[in-house]
Amino acid sequence: MGHSRPVDQAGLRRGNLALLVRTLREHGALSRAQLAVRSGLSKATVSSLVADLELRGLVHSTGVSAGGQGRPGQLVDLRATSACGIGLDVHVGHVGALVTDLAGDPIFSRRVACDVPAMGPERAVDQLAELAGQALAAAAGTVGPPVGVTVSVPGLVDTGTGTVTFAPRLRWRDVAVADGLAARTGLPLERIAVDNDANLAALAELAAMNAEPGEHSADPVADLVYLTGDFGIGGGVISGGVLVRGSVGFAGEIGHMAMDPLGPYCSCGRRGCWETQVGLGALLHACADPDDPVRDPTLDLDQRMRVIRARAAQSDQRTLDGLHQIGSALGVGVSILVNLLNPAVVVLGGYFAALPEWLVEPIRNQVVASVLAPGAGGARVVGSRLGFTAATAGGALVALRRVLDDPTVVPPTQRENEEAPA
């Protein structure tokens, strides 16, 4: 029976403070009257809540509205530098970091190439901690210490303890990432979260999509499936605006859907997993012979994608056939996801996002052919907006949620003296 928790006065106020912060984050500066209209709260309540947010330094006055329909009023906006969140990223071939301010704008972004499976978990977490130190230094110079840090990992994560349970592509089992990062950086453990990369990317894509309303529909998207494309394939599922995590947090293991009992062996030890059909290895195998330069293992993903795109643009038949094969196999799996989840949007991330001109159409054809609902239940298949930065952007967003969900975690009066006189 869902949500059976008592609500008290303090919880009510927290919820409405959060509503105002989110409204400003989505729409930019607004007058108190406009905030009241958009939030559904009364003007008196909005004025009281804005005063509270000003005391916490989270909003400030930014001039007078240009008029328009209503009377001119003093504008309120987020003080973007009042808080920041850090997204960190561990992947097969790199570690990365992104710091964003309260408005979601980047302050610091860096990616360091390294062979994470070969390094082993200890040295990889050393490398991650070094990068986190650079991110913290960058934040200290502009916005102060982060509200939170979220580490993105391509694998199964026990989010309760911040431990990576199993990440086959990294060759990690039971790696205590949050503990390791806290010990190395001095960050408080309760501010460090670890999550699956596709889950974080899905949240970031949803936020990016809904920040540009009206493109396809007036309603914000609430049901989305995100696919990561690399050697491994991951998935993030959002239903009704909420991430589908499953009972232990292991939902979204799309890459290991059993598609073919006689198919090739997978990194997980089983046969015919979806990622053996549509992962980067399958693409390279389909598009190029073993001695082809694009299969050189020292190439990074961007370089490979440039080669594949150039060949496809020149109508190289082997490349086009390979892309069509991958697109069709992607379509079979996507149609299972659409039959099961009826998403409004399926977002192709990772390497798929570099090749939408050749992948989207075979996927759509397969989905229309294989989904029971008329018109595939309205599902659109689109390339990622955020590309390879989706997971770190999602990490920074989740880190900021501590403030976005409950602005009272920032104490009042802390920044009172810094405010410009009204």
Added chain:
Amino acid sequence: MGHSRPVDQAGLRRGNLALLVRTLREHGALSRAQLAVRSGLSKATVSSLVADLELRGLVHSTGVSAGGQGRPGQLVDLRATSACGIGLDVHVGHVGALVTDLAGDPIFSRRVACDVPAMGPERAVDQLAELAGQALAAAAGTVGPPVGVTVSVPGLVDTGTGTVTFAPRLRWRDVAVADGLAARTGLPLERIAVDNDANLAALAELAAMNAEPGEHSADPVADLVYLTGDFGIGGGVISGGVLVRGSVGFAGEIGHMAMDPLGPYCSCGRRGCWETQVGLGALLHACADPDDPVRDPTLDLDQRMRVIRARAAQSDQRTLDGLHQIGSALGVGVSILVNLLNPAVVVLGGYFAALPEWLVEPIRNQVVASVLAPGAGGARVVGSRLGFTAATAGGALVALRRVLDDPTVVPPTQRENEEAPA
């Protein structure tokens, strides 16, 4: 960013009234002090809320607590007869009805055999309306008019309009069930809902499972996948306690997952859908020759299951091989669902629920072999508790939710005179 709605004082009170009603529904009679402990609300708040619920006739005093640890206190309990909900059911071979009181106990239950696809939608809705009339008469004699009516249908439902968009097994397209039922019964349209059978069954199974806490774990189950087994296969997915509906409400079409591009043709016109491998037709084909009496089309499901069970119990090899084949094919699809959704429980409904001794083990073996997460992410595979009544029980439960979610829909003082003196 999820739930961005303002909360006001009235909404806060409604939420806490609902919390008390649900607590009483789950635990039975409690003293005000016990209610305060279980709900997390203060004793003063509980007393005020209980007085409100008494005025609405939803609770009444039922004696003094037997003591135990604390001081004895007057017990409060739901007045079960203060409200009722009706679940109606349209299926291939029957229409059904169930009326339950506020506590969830049945007042009226009936099922009428009929050939729904042959009748066509108009006559089938006539038949359903006749049965609804009997249910309403039964309710009128004990608990008064229903809070709501929910119609269960095996197919895609536009829940906003109460229209069945597509139900291949019924051969229905665009059938306005809610309108038809309102016109025939005089029930107000806003009290009639239509929903997918597997969605409703999933909600009922979750409620039944969580009403018996402690069997497997102290925490209530929040992530569950329910499978219907008949000639068609449907699915209901619950994530974090909430039904996964998808963007248009078409989620859960598990039976039409594309499992084999060269497989047999499905009722939907495509090839190799999962239900061609594990539906009742596949079971009968695997277990019996065409002239075998168990394949007589005039037999109902109960009769067929009795025959199959008897043969399996006598170790008939053809039957055991057929059940193993179905169980393994079920396991392949279930492993996809578990990889994707990480449920705590997978519930086998419909005909699967009649054969757990032979189906559960091959499913579990396949799931352990095909799911990436260690120990299959803790997923248990169990037979349904509610059997063929799950969908109507879910319908009655959803109908009652209008009161359970917002007790203020029952006006105060209405039943004040009926109360026994305190």
